[in-house]
Amino acid sequence: MMCxxxxxxxxxxxxxxxxxxxxxxxKKAKEIYxxxxxxxxxxxxxxxxxxxxxxxxDTPKSINTYSDSKKGDIYYKVxxxxxxxxxxxxxDYAAKVIIRDRDGKAVAIxxxxxxxxxLRNKQGEVGR
Numbered sequence: 001m002m003c004x005x006x007x008x009x010x011x012x013x014x015x016x017x018x019x020x021x022x023x024x025x026x027k028k029a030k031e032i033y034x035x036x037x038x039x040x041x042x043x044x045x046x047x048x049x050x051x052x053x054x055x056x057x058d059t060p061k062s063i064n065t066y067s068d069s070k071k072g073d074i075y076y077k078v079x080x081x082x083x084x085x086x087x088x089x090x091x092d093y094a095a096k097v098i099i100r101d102r103d104g105k106a107v108a109i110x111x112x113x114x115x116x117x118x119l120r121n122k123q124g125e126v127g128r
Contacts, residue, residue, distance in 0.1 A: 013101045014074055024104065025050055029078035029097035032106045032119065032128075041111050043082040043094035051077040074101035082112065090114045100127060 013021050026048050033042060052074060059069040069075075075098055082094040089112035096110040105127030110116040121128045 011102075012074070013076065013099070013104050022050055025076050025078050025099055028099055028104065028106055029080075032097050032109055033080060033095050037117075038095065038109065038111070041095060041113070043080060045081050045083045045094070049079040049081070051079065053077060075099065075107075076101065103127065 055069045055073045080095045091112040098108040
């Protein structure tokens with residue numbers, strides 16, 4: 001329960017202890033992945049994996065559709081795998097949820113069938 005409130009008080013997710021950050025990332029990613037739009041794509045196979053990505057250069061919104069990224073910005077990818085002995089997808093994952101370090105918001109979901117969707121809040125801003 002504490003994990004839900006910590007990112008609101010921390011400057012960035014990377015400021016949190018690793019276990020708390022990972023618990024938050026998995027919980028947030030599951031909330032997005034379990035939404036009704038992705039219901040038919042949902043798979044739960046093994047533990048989700050977390051990858052940290054640091055931007056190596058400034059990326060304007062015209063190139064990176066979900067955010068203006070600056071060199072050094074951090075994003076987390078929470079990857080949900082699927083049972084490859086039972087089905088086959090274009091990618092080696094069922095879904096990947098991308099979460100910004102600076103505010104803990106999910107900015108995109110990529111599905112293993114090569115569909116990618118930018119996530120927007122009710123005001124149309126990227127991230128929820």
